[in-house]
Amino acid sequence: MPARGDLPQMLIEAGLAILDEEGAEGLTLRRIAARAGVSHAAPAHHFNGLPGLRIGIATQGFQDFRRELIATRDAQPADAGAFQRLLAVNLTYIRFARRHTPLFRLMFDQLPTQDPDLRSVARAAYVVLQEHCQPFVRDREAAPFETAVWALTHGFAMLNMDQPYPPESPVQVSSYEDALRLLVG
Amino acid sequence: MPARGDLPQMLIEAGLAILDEEGAEGLTLRRIAARAGVSHAAPAHHFNGLPGLRIGIATQGFQDFRRELIATRDAQPADAGAFQRLLAVNLTYIRFARRHTPLFRLMFDQLPTQDPDLRSVARAAYVVLQEHCQPFVRDREAAPFETAVWALTHGFAMLNMDQPYPPESPVQVSSYEDALRLLVG
DNA sequence: CGATTATCTTTACACTGTCAAGTTGAGTAA
DNA sequence: TTACTCAACTTGACAGTGTAAAGATAATCG
Numbered sequence A, B: 001m002p003a004r005g006d007l008p009q010m011l012i013e014a015g016l017a018i019l020d021e022e023g024a025e026g027l028t029l030r031r032i033a034a035r036a037g038v039s040h041a042a043p044a045h046h047f048n049g050l051p052g053l054r055i056g057i058a059t060q061g062f063q064d065f066r067r068e069l070i071a072t073r074d075a076q077p078a079d080a081g082a083f084q085r086l087l088a089v090n091l092t093y094i095r096f097a098r099r100h101t102p103l104f105r106l107m108f109d110q111l112p113t114q115d116p117d118l119r120s121v122a123r124a125a126y127v128v129l130q131e132h133c134q135p136f137v138r139d140r141e142a143a144p145f146e147t148a149v150w151a152l153t154h155g156f157a158m159l160n161m162d163q164p165y166p167p168e169s170p171v172q173v174s175s176y177e178d179a180l181r182l183l184v185g
Numbered sequence C: 001c002g003a004t005t006a007t008c009t010t011t012a013c014a015c016t017g018t019c020a021a022g023t024t025g026a027g028t029a030a
Numbered sequence D: 001t002t003a004c005t006c007a008a009c010t011t012g013a014c015a016g017t018g019t020a021a022a023g024a025t026a027a028t029c030g
Helices: A007-022 A029-036 A049-075 A082-099 A101-113 A116-137 A142-161 A173-184 B007-022 B029-036 B049-074 B082-099 B101-113 B116-137 B142-161 B173-184
Strands: none
Touching: A007 A029, A007 A049, A007 A101, A029 A049, A049 A082, A049 A101, A049 A116, A082 A101, A082 A116, A082 A142, A082 A173, A101 A116, A101 A142, A116 A142, A142 A173, A142 B142, A142 B173, A173 B142, A173 B173, B007 B029, B007 B049, B007 B101, B029 B049, B049 B082, B049 B101, B049 B116, B082 B101, B082 B116, B082 B142, B082 B173, B101 B116, B101 B142, B116 B142, B142 B173
8 A cells, every 4th residue: 555655656556556447548647647646747756757657567566466476375275285286376377367457468568678676576476486386397307397387377367368269269267277287297 | 462552451561560660659540651651540441540450450460370370380391290290380379479579469469359350360370279289189178288288389479579587597489399298298 | 044955746749549521533323 | 524422531620648848845954
């Protein structure tokens, strides 16, 4: 929650709210500023224009994303198996994309900007997934397997986000478990 | 190639060129029109504003996409194995995303619009991938396996498009073959 | 107390998409 | 031929956008 007077954080929160409520098209500098109760030129003093503000919003998005992944991990029962843990975390990944589709798109659209803070929190979110792959690495190398699991999950999230495609054989969340099982062998 | 006087096709071609040369930010209605040599209001008579033109560009993108997939399939040697064929087609999928990143994003961003033509060509492109999964379906059901292969490939394409992420363990095209092999078993 | 500096507002500008009205030119019917 | 029609396109205007410059305001500090 933004402290009153902490305008940068208030602008980011306003941006997140607009993304969830109105989608990516509503995310204009002037509307963000209006929602935060300041003039349209105020953001310029804290961010490098709209591009900078978008990076800030994406950074906050990755932090929230990571927090949800961690919350899912910590909510697993003590006797949960390694596969169930990996599955639960990855399903949170997929559901986050579905629940916050415009934000999710923005997050990964902003990654190429190479902003240090953004890279850092994005990396931290990935580590949560990565550590759940550990039990399945066995004799093979870790990196290629982790990459495969990540790509499968991210692809599933992307294709499941907006609508089933192709319509005749939809990418349903319910079929992700089977897909993941194919991969872990 | 657009015939002179076929303005709709010329506008789409102009849009594709702008996407490749200037990225998504350059794709404005007025710049597309200027590149096609017409006034800024001309596109309105052939498309439903910029949203309609974007759908048209995405539709053309899926057609080109499908053509490249088919070209790769037809270029395989007669003695190529089923895995090599699947791998080759999917690598074309991944490379297309990398070579035409702004277009690739636009294509899948426009899918939720539910435009009939767009859905049709997108489905046709998917079928190319789908038919290469056939040899690996064996006793299991086809749809979940195809979905898994598609999600893995699409996720790989998305993560590989702009830049390696996370930077320390990049999603390299060279590691896709191992990932796919894990999946087909 | 007076000066300074960060924060925010006001104003102006170029650019965007859309709409309404006007222009043009090819085809058509009498 | 002449008048009509109509699709294709242009022109002009409008609200909304991001950005930059300049002004106002208030807190901080010497």
